[in-house]
Amino acid sequence: MFNGAMMKPLILVLSLLLTACVQPPKPLRGDYSTMPPQQYQKTPITDLRIRWTGIVIDVENKPEHSCLIIMAKVPNEYARPSYQNRVDLGRFIACKPKFLEPKYFKGRAVTVTGRVKRLVVKKIDALDYNYPLVDADVIYVW
Template sequence: MSPLFRILSLAAACALLAACATVPQPLQGNFANVTSLNAQQSSANGTQVRWGGDIISTEPSQQSTCFYVLGRPLDNEARPVRNNNSQGRFVACRTGFYDPEVFKPGREITITGAIQGTMTRKVGDYDYAYPRVEAEVIYLWPKRPVVVNYPYYGPGWYDPFWGPYWGGPYWGWGGLYAPVIVVRHHR
């Protein structure tokens, strides 16, 4: 199989998978294009939103559980994007008990619901106005696998057909192929 064919096959497979990406059914609907930073600065009470991000803390009480979240932009599946772009913080509260050992800090969630004003809490010594959402859906995303890249030095490097010495990094073929990816799941 030629290297060009492998690359084109991989690109076609990625395009097909991207075309199949859909928003999970509980998160579907029409929502206002309002970020938590916008809601913090203006009155958006009652506006239906779909926000997501990384859990900062989960605080259950007698009647409900509140999730303090570092907001992130959402991708085409409504999953928080893993990058350094924060959309501010928000708090989402929902009736019932949600276990803080399941909804741990750092886990990704997406919520839908209506904005219900703001509530002020300390972040360090700073008084931060969290936009508050009365959540209808709390969607906890599965943990992402940990990906470790190991270099692959081209055909022949540990390849029984080509032999162990042909096409390694010193022969110039090493840069033509993507690295081998080893996936380890969190426990």
């Protein structure tokens, strides 16, 4: 049916198509640090460009901005929280200068790109927790 001369271009085209499919969505593509939130807590770097992923556990709305509190997860090849790898990578906060609907975001898987500005201390029960604060460019909801 196919001879050797026809197979090479076909294999090349199929390989390119499969490679194109194993990428994050366009808004999440780019060069980002591989440092996870829990490592950032130990060695903070101002304006570190990140792409972190996780599950939204809370939403805080203020007059000037809204923030998502996210439990970080290991990303898969699409930059989506991996459901195979259940390791938690700490927590982080991602903020945007607009209203974020709590009912829409709570419990959702998200991927965030942006720059980490600083550590912010907030309480988790009686514990003071150092959250990396991200000035989010993209909050991608899966």
